[in-house]
Amino acid sequence: MHIPDGILSVPVWATLNAVAVPGIGWAVRQAKKGLAEGQVPLLGVMGAFVFAAQRMNFPVGFGTSGHLLGGAMLAMTMGPGAATIILSSILILQALLFQDGGLLALGANSVNMAIIGVWAGWAPYRMLASGGWRNAGVFAGGLLSVLASAAAAIVELRLSEVPMSPAVVGASSAVFLVTGVMEGLITVAVLQAVERLNPGWLRKPEGMPGRAAGLLATAALLMMIVGVLYISALPDGFESMAERLGVAGREQTVWAAPMAEYEASFLAGDWSRKALAGLAGLAVIYGICVTVGRLLVRQRSA
Amino acid sequence: MKKPAIAVRGLRYSYPDGTVAVRGVDFQLEAGESVALLGANGSGKTTFLLHLAGLLRGDGEIRIGGVELREETLGEIRRAVGYVFQDADDQLFMPTVLEDVAFGPLHRGDGVEESIRKAKEILVKLGIGHLESRAPYHLSAGEKKRASLAGVLVMSPEVLIFDEPTTFLDPPGQNELAKLLNQLPQAKLIATHDVYFARKVAKRAVFFAEGRIAGEGPVETVADRFHWRLS
Amino acid sequence: MRDRAGKSLRIEEWARRDSFLHRRDARSKVLAVLVFLVAVSSTPPASPAVFVPIALPLAAGLLASGLPLGELLLRASIILPFPLFFGLVGWLENGNAQFAGALVARSYISALAVLLLAGVTPMAELFRGLRGLGLPAVMVMVLQSLVRYLQVIVDHGMRMRRAALCRDGGAGSRESLWRRASGALAVLFGRSYARAEGVHRAMIARGFRGDYVPLRPARITPLDWVFLAVAAMAAGGARYLAGVGL
Structure with a gap:
């Protein structure tokens, strides 16, 4: 699910970089609140743990095996903010050292896995664990974390006009579903084992609705993801969706349309404008990076 | 008369779960003196040592070079105490040896150029100047120990604390380390299981048992009294 | 992989x-x-x-x-x-x-x-x-410790796996294999915690007070x-x- 460079279109990767930077910046602030006196090395070591964990095989049967992906598990143990930082660091390292995912696509991969994946993994746990359905929440967390990341990746590929027939979307959704169920089961098993060693290593979700509300919200999240996957499978994708539904999911036009127009103006322009716009986008992202970084430093020293 | 390098009075400590680890320790290390700390695993040696750098806080009084350890003096105390941890992989946490050794001076506020200059100087002094751009992971155990020591010595500490420095070292490595330690002018407190090593680097030994000092004296005498030898 | x-x-x-x-x-x-x-x-x-x-x-x-x-x-x-x-x-x-x-x-x-x-x-x-190009110091620190301890932790996991294989050659029902794999991951998780604590302690001993000062290029x-x-x-x-x- 690591998208390499050269696949996403310029507006798509540029937008996602612009989303990822403040997203991760926000996570840095969140995580700092939850960590004892700047215990930053813990985040790095836990990143190393995820690498190691991905080598531990869980037999599925039929001679195959799967392994932990870790986004949901990190959210449930280290907290979602810390998990976002850990996963985005892993993605940076994978892009640079292992050619696993691209450099320009870093924003896209971070949004998919380190932000959407983590929060989709955290939400069901937080909502169900305090309602007494802990394991259901953990399982749903693992499952939704994978499905939400996958759905986001598919949407990005569709928006980049990467060819994808409904059959392909359907087949990959099935694969992601199996992966997600595996992730849910492994996350449950690992979290139980971790709790046996030291219950203090689990984040305690507090002050959330009871079982019914939690289940409802989790189901809604699942429906949303399935919906996104379904729309992606439609032959004309997003652009015609609005017309086809008539009423047009308003939120969709809000976020899809400007992007489509952006892309259209890109396609119409000649190469130099396109490349310059890409560079300008990069410069803007860079500017945001530096500003967010400065602000963070200033806040800390203040 | 110079103030003692370490003076501890009535130190007690229990872990948050209630386990008592140190139950009333009085201890003194004179300036320039080297003392070996012997005792079984779990006897409280490491817990005791961690107090000396203010990494754990128990009840009782600790003075380093005459300065009492308090919240306000914590920075000063940590600069005066050089702590070489048992596991060099814990200690060498930076990507390269040079950056690791420069970490201390840099975080003390010495500035980048000055920190790097000091770090390079100490690496050459310890005979590992050629390792400066290497990643700690690829060093041998002996090189790791030296690099750890460099990261501590670069801060010009007045007292050195070693927790099991011979772990992972082969006999030649242990000999080299002993030679190196004997060249250092600082007062040293060395926790070790190895009586031979203790004899090489210290005259006096203190024996720890169940969170107390059970006896002290010349290394040989202490080792005999507590049957602290291979048989 | x-x-x-x-x-x-x-x-x-x-x-x-x-x-x-x-x-x-x-x-x-x-x-x-x-x-x-x-x-x-x-x-x-x-x-x-x-x-x-x-x-x-x-x-x-x-x-x-x-x-x-x-x-x-x-x-x-x-x-x-x-x-x-x-x-x-x-x-x-x-x-x-x-x-x-x-x-x-x-x-x-x-x-x-x-x-x-x-x-x-x-x-x-x-x-x-x-x-130097503006990545926050915290991220630099996380990346550095990630790279630094990648091999250390992965090696640790490999040793644990080898030890488990030595005991029983990887045989057993799927359930027991699952229990063992998840148990091993939990132990590795704990070891990672302990490692991070050791590292943090070593950093504090050398004057770290929560604000990382990276070397400038x-x-x-x-x-x-x-x-x-x-x-x-x-x-x-x-x-x-x-x-x-x-």
């Missing part, structure tokens, strides 16, 4: 070599690669031939690096399944083989450029460069600026040639 550790060792060895590219400042190299990637990414995937001029500056870089070309080309090919898959889907759907080839070329060239960057820049320098030399300018112009020129259909 399995031989990743070995792969990262190989790239570290490359990065320690010496060449004109190795000697350039990390920041100038990162920026040069980003400009190149934008040039590649903004080229419409009309046909694979479009990417021939685009690949020229990259080829120059590969040659200048003095790294083993065959190994670089092979290693970058690990990204091929992704564009191949979607290229194939496009081919089957609209019979557009040109597009498939172009998609593969576009992402292969991009991966090769990033690989070249990592091959001529030691990780520590790369992180310092990223810091050395000053950018005029030669680095020239390199960046030439690289950017080459990327732009190549992009122009690709645009006019040469």
Whole structure:
């Protein structure tokens, strides 16, 4: 699910970089609140743990095996903010050292896995664990974390006009579903084992609705993801969706349309404008990076 | 008369779960003196040592070079105490040896150029100047120990604390380390299981048992009294 | 997946070599690669031939690096399944083989450029460069400790697995295998915690008070600026040639 460079279109990767930077910046602030006196090395070591964990095989049967992906598990143990930082660091390292995912696509991969994946993994746990359905929440967390990341990746590929027939979307959704169920089961098993060693290593979700509300919200999240996957499978994708539904999911036009127009103006322009716009986008992202970084430093020293 | 390098009075400590680890320790290390700390695993040696750098806080009084350890003096105390941890992989946490050794001076506020200059100087002094751009992971155990020591010595500490420095070292490595330690002018407190090593680097030994000092004296005498030898 | 550790060792060895590219400042190299990637990414995937001029500056870089070309080309090919898959889907759907080839070329060239960057820049320098370009200190610290303890923790996990295999040869019901694997991960999780505590303690003992001060990279030399300018112009020129259909 690591998208390499050269696949996403310029507006798509540029937008996602612009989303990822403040997203991760926000996570840095969140995580700092939850960590004892700047215990930053813990985040790095836990990143190393995820690498190691991905080598531990869980037999599925039929001679195959799967392994932990870790986004949901990190959210449930280290907290979602810390998990976002850990996963985005892993993605940076994978892009640079292992050619696993691209450099320009870093924003896209971070949004998919380190932000959407983590929060989709955290939400069901937080909502169900305090309602007494802990394991259901953990399982749903693992499952939704994978499905939400996958759905986001598919949407990005569709928006980049990467060819994808409904059959392909359907087949990959099935694969992601199996992966997600595996992730849910492994996350449950690992979290139980971790709790046996030291219950203090689990984040305690507090002050959330009871079982019914939690289940409802989790189901809604699942429906949303399935919906996104379904729309992606439609032959004309997003652009015609609005017309086809008539009423047009308003939120969709809000976020899809400007992007489509952006892309259209890109396609119409000649190469130099396109490349310059890409560079300008990069410069803007860079500017945001530096500003967010400065602000963070200033806040800390203040 | 110079103030003692370490003076501890009535130190007690229990872990948050209630386990008592140190139950009333009085201890003194004179300036320039080297003392070996012997005792079984779990006897409280490491817990005791961690107090000396203010990494754990128990009840009782600790003075380093005459300065009492308090919240306000914590920075000063940590600069005066050089702590070489048992596991060099814990200690060498930076990507390269040079950056690791420069970490201390840099975080003390010495500035980048000055920190790097000091770090390079100490690496050459310890005979590992050629390792400066290497990643700690690829060093041998002996090189790791030296690099750890460099990261501590670069801060010009007045007292050195070693927790099991011979772990992972082969006999030649242990000999080299002993030679190196004997060249250092600082007062040293060395926790070790190895009586031979203790004899090489210290005259006096203190024996720890169940969170107390059970006896002290010349290394040989202490080792005999507590049957602290291979048989 | 399995031989990743070995792969990262190989790239570290490359990065320690010496060449004109190795000697350039990390920041100038990162920026040069980003400009190149934008040039590649903004080229419409009309046909694979479009990417021939685009690949020229990259080829120059590969040659200048003095790294083993065959190994670089092979290693970058690990990204091929992704564009191949979607290229194939496009081919089957609209019979557009040109597009498939172009998609593969576009992402292969991009991966090769990033690989070249990592091959001529030691990780520590790369992180310092990223810091110089504005990556927050916290992220730099996390990345550094991630790289530093990657092998330590992975080795630990491998040793645990070997010990388990020695005891029973990996036999057992699926349930017991699951229980064992999850138990092992939990123990590894605990060890990682303990490791982080040890590291944190060592940092505090050496004067760390929560604010990480990274080493700044050395000053950018005029030669680095020239390199960046030439690289950017080459990327732009190549992009122009690709645009006019040469």
